[in-house]
Amino acid sequence: MRALTTVLALSLAIPGAVSGFSGNGRALYREAQIYLSPSSARGGQGESIRSMGIIDRLEKAAGLLKGAQGQATSPREEEALGKLLGRAYNQMGVEYHKQKDFSNAIWAEEQAIEYRGDTSAVFQMNLGAMYSDSGDYYNAARALERARELGGPPQFKDRIINNLVGAYIRDGQTRDPGSYQLATRVLEDELYNRGEDFNLLVMLGRTYRLEGEPQRALEAWDRARALKAFDPGMRKAYVGLQSSIAVKRDFVTTEARHFKIEFNDQTHGHLADKFLEMFEEAYDEVGLKFDAQWEGMEQVTISVYASTEFQSAVQIAWAGGVHQANRISLKVNPSWSDPIYRNLIFHEYAHHIVDFKAGGKSLPAWVQEGLAMHQEPKLAAKGFYKALGNAAVRNTLLPLSDLNGSFSRLPAEKVMLAYGQSYDFVRFLLGSNPVSSFVRLLTLRGQGVPISQAFEQSFSMSLADAEEAWRAWLGDRIAKSRARRVRQRTERQSAGQQRDGDEPTTRDIRQR
Numbered sequence: 001m002r003a004l005t006t007v008l009a010l011s012l013a014i015p016g017a018v019s020g021f022s023g024n025g026r027a028l029y030r031e032a033q034i035y036l037s038p039s040s041a042r043g044g045q046g047e048s049i050r051s052m053g054i055i056d057r058l059e060k061a062a063g064l065l066k067g068a069q070g071q072a073t074s075p076r077e078e079e080a081l082g083k084l085l086g087r088a089y090n091q092m093g094v095e096y097h098k099q100k101d102f103s104n105a106i107w108a109e110e111q112a113i114e115y116r117g118d119t120s121a122v123f124q125m126n127l128g129a130m131y132s133d134s135g136d137y138y139n140a141a142r143a144l145e146r147a148r149e150l151g152g153p154p155q156f157k158d159r160i161i162n163n164l165v166g167a168y169i170r171d172g173q174t175r176d177p178g179s180y181q182l183a184t185r186v187l188e189d190e191l192y193n194r195g196e197d198f199n200l201l202v203m204l205g206r207t208y209r210l211e212g213e214p215q216r217a218l219e220a221w222d223r224a225r226a227l228k229a230f231d232p233g234m235r236k237a238y239v240g241l242q243s244s245i246a247v248k249r250d251f252v253t254t255e256a257r258h259f260k261i262e263f264n265d266q267t268h269g270h271l272a273d274k275f276l277e278m279f280e281e282a283y284d285e286v287g288l289k290f291d292a293q294w295e296g297m298e299q300v301t302i303s304v305y306a307s308t309e310f311q312s313a314v315q316i317a318w319a320g321g322v323h324q325a326n327r328i329s330l331k332v333n334p335s336w337s338d339p340i341y342r343n344l345i346f347h348e349y350a351h352h353i354v355d356f357k358a359g360g361k362s363l364p365a366w367v368q369e370g371l372a373m374h375q376e377p378k379l380a381a382k383g384f385y386k387a388l389g390n391a392a393v394r395n396t397l398l399p400l401s402d403l404n405g406s407f408s409r410l411p412a413e414k415v416m417l418a419y420g421q422s423y424d425f426v427r428f429l430l431g432s433n434p435v436s437s438f439v440r441l442l443t444l445r446g447q448g449v450p451i452s453q454a455f456e457q458s459f460s461m462s463l464a465d466a467e468e469a470w471r472a473w474l475g476d477r478i479a480k481s482r483a484r485r486v487r488q489r490t491e492r493q494s495a496g497q498q499r500d501g502d503e504p505t506t507r508d509i510r511q512r
């Protein structure tokens with residue numbers, strides 16, 4: 001598991017604005033103070049409070065403060081207690097977050113925001129970090145957008161922007177590639193407001209690259225370079241970007257910077273330019289993600305087997321290509337549309353990169369296929385999710401150990417399921433880990449580390465635990481989808497409409 005995102009605790013002391021109260025409000029408030037800072041308590045009581053767990057203490061204090069708030073005699077007093085409650089819940093969130101109990105951390109932070117009133121950029125920033133560490137980048141981005149809106153102290157601004165851009169990028173990698181664009185927009189906005197800024201421009205170049213806008217990426221990095229010299233790592237990335245753009249401007253028919261292409265049937269040679277361009281895009285995007293771009297990388301030869309008999313029915317990625325050491329074989333149907341070609345090419349190039357990073361060592365098929373599917377720009381996931389949903393409902397999911405060998409050895413009816421499971425399991429892992437965890441896995445594998453050990457070292461949990469957690473996550477989504485469907489059916493029935501089937505739909509499971 002990667003390092004936790006920083007979250008901030010705030011002082012639990014409050015300026016002495018609380019004095020009125022009716023009834024026993026003052027006593028409750030005083031007692032709460034002891035639970036909040038037990039070092040001030042004396043004698044036996046202090047000792048027993050100090051021996052409590054911090055979350056229990058904060059719970060107790062929050063309960064007392066709520067009691068006191070009920071007895072407040074002025075709005076000012078009520079507000080001061082709300083602030084203190086906010087800080088106590090924030091502290092509780094921080095503690096849960098430390099324990100990696102993200103759902104309780106999120107709950108506590110939401111309480112903090114409710115009691116404090118939604119006016120604290122720090123609380124929203126913390127909430128964003130908690131969602132992010134829980135793998136929910138969509139809600140992380142929402143909280144961080146709110147933090148950005150609230151502004152807050154200048155020293156938090158950069159952190160909010162960094163976390164927000166990071167959340168959008170990871171949302172792009174794991175859920176919706178459209179989020180790359182949102183990251184770009186945040187950075188463009190910020191640059192508009194602040195003026196030129198080295199770090200923002202470097203990030204902007206990265207998000208443009210992820211978006212597939214290399215020319216704009218280069219412009220951003222040129223602006224950054226004008227402010228400050230690049231370090232060697234950035235210089236290398238810059239040169240790589242520059243040369244990949246130069247290649248696209250000046251295309252040769254059958255050979256590009258990183259690829260050479262050959263057709264078994266020259267009548268389809270007109271596809272060469274298009275394919276080379278798509279491979280260069282894959283080189284840029286997939287290579288960037290997997291940290292696999294460098295000068296002097298050996299050229300990859302692509303052999304295209306174009307056959308008009310090749311049925312358009314076999315439009316599933318796995319049937320389309322075979323990858324080997326430095327050669328990729330593509331079987332294509334010349335009547336396919338560009339998005340199908342692009343998916344196929346990104347998929348096969350991902351296999352190539354994954355193989356390369358793992359030094360040619362054997363990998364479980366679920367790693368290969370899951371990662372390759374995640375690189376497809378417009379993966380048609382519907383069929384895979386249908387197979388997955390049906391298997392989950394019928395309790396016929398394949399054990400992960402069945403997904404190690406080539407899927408072509410599975411009975412035909414299990415093939416879609418095997419791909420669906422691989423895709424979803426990788427999606428699960430990418431939800432709480434960066435792509436670099438996979439890069440680490442591949443690198444360790446390349447050093448000869450057995451897969452189970454490499455997995456534990458890269459994801460900080462055993463493969464068996466990960467499989468179990470994934471099954472629970474899937475079960476959870478299925479249960480939610482069922483509940484939703486029951487509700488919808490009831491609504492439809494009361495509206496006098498026809499009922500639908502019981503299987504979870506693709507959309508149901510894909511939804512978080």
Ligand SMILES: [Zn+2]
Nearest residue numbers: 318351369372
């Ligand atoms: Zn594949």
